[in-house]
Amino acid sequence: MTIHTPFAHLRPWLAALCLTASTLPAAWADSGPMLPRQTPSAYLQECGSCHVAYPPGMLPARSWQRLMTGLDRHYGSDASLDPATVQQLAGWLQQHAGTYKRVAEEPPQDRLTRSVWFQRKHREIDPAVWRLASVKSAANCAACHGGAEQGRFDDDELRFPAGLAPQHRRAFLDD
Numbered sequence: 360m361t362i363h364t365p366f367a368h369l370r371p372w373l374a375a376l377c378l379t380a381s382t383l384p385a386a387w388a389d390s391g392p393m394l395p396r397q398t399p400s401a402y403l404q405e406c407g408s409c410h411v412a413y414p415p416g417m418l419p420a421r422s423w424q425r426l427m428t429g430l431d432r433h434y435g436s437d438a439s440l441d442p443a444t445v446q447q448l449a450g451w452l453q454q455h456a457g458t459y460k461r462v463a464e465e466p467p468q469d470r471l472t473r474s475v476w477f478q479r480k481h482r483e484i485d486p487a488v489w490r491l492a493s494v495k496s497a498a499n500c501a502a503c504h505g506g507a508e509q510g511r512f513d514d515d516e517l518r519f520p521a522g523l524a525p526q527h528r529r530a531f532l533d534d
């Protein structure tokens with residue numbers, strides 16, 4: 360007999376996370392959209408123009424704060440915005456920043472791609488895949504996640520990045 364529980368479809372790490380984190384946002388638990396329902400349009404437009412608009416819950420408040428006070432020196436780019444927009448978005452990011460255990464740690468360089476949870480979720484991907492011309496950077500979520508623009512990272516919306524070698528497909532397929 361199959362026992363159906365709400366978490367039955369989740370991978371073991373996520374199930375473990377659910378058990379240990381009491382403030383886990385529902386969006387993470389059901390792998391649904393991770394961008395808050397009322398995401399400011401300025402966030403989607405400005406912070407989604409060079410890369411996808413990263414879900415605020417993927418970084419802790421301190422990281423967002425640092426990012427928003429250094430937009431003129433943003434990972435080698437100038438991502439400056441007018442002061443009113445900075446204030447609006449910074450406040451919104453503080454409100455929706457990640458709070459549960461996994462995300463509470465500030466990752467190196469305030470890169471969500473350097474956080475422990477990110478590296479664990481992507482540990483089965485071969486190093487050669489990150490170097491593909493169609494990927495180039497782990498920050499380029501949309502190369503592999505079809506729903507990234509809308510904040511969806513569920514593993515049933517994965518796509519093969521262009522040029523993916525057959526022997527590297529396994530991490531992208533349900534096992």
Ligand code: HEC
Nearest residue numbers: 405406408409413434436437438469470471472473496498
């Ligand atoms: C002018 C282009 C540009 C704009 C606009 C921009 N970014 Fe970025 N952002 C970058 C680049 C370039 C990187 C580094 C990407 C890489 O390493 O591949 C980056 C990286 C990041 C990262 C770290 C990603 C990682 O590696 O984990 C975060 C978080 C981030 N941006 C947030 C924002 C936010 C918030 C805004 C809006 C206020 C914004 N960005 C606007 C260019 C931009």
Ligand code: HEC
Nearest residue numbers: 390480483488494497498499500502503512513514530531
């Ligand atoms: C090179 C392709 C690639 C890139 C780029 C990438 N991912 Fe992934 N991601 C994957 C694969 C493949 C999996 C599934 C891994 C597995 O199940 O072993 C995954 C899994 C995930 C999961 C877990 C999904 C679930 O349902 O368990 C999240 C969340 C996630 N990625 C977020 C991101 C974010 C955010 C970015 C960008 C900052 C990103 N990924 C960039 C390939 C990628």
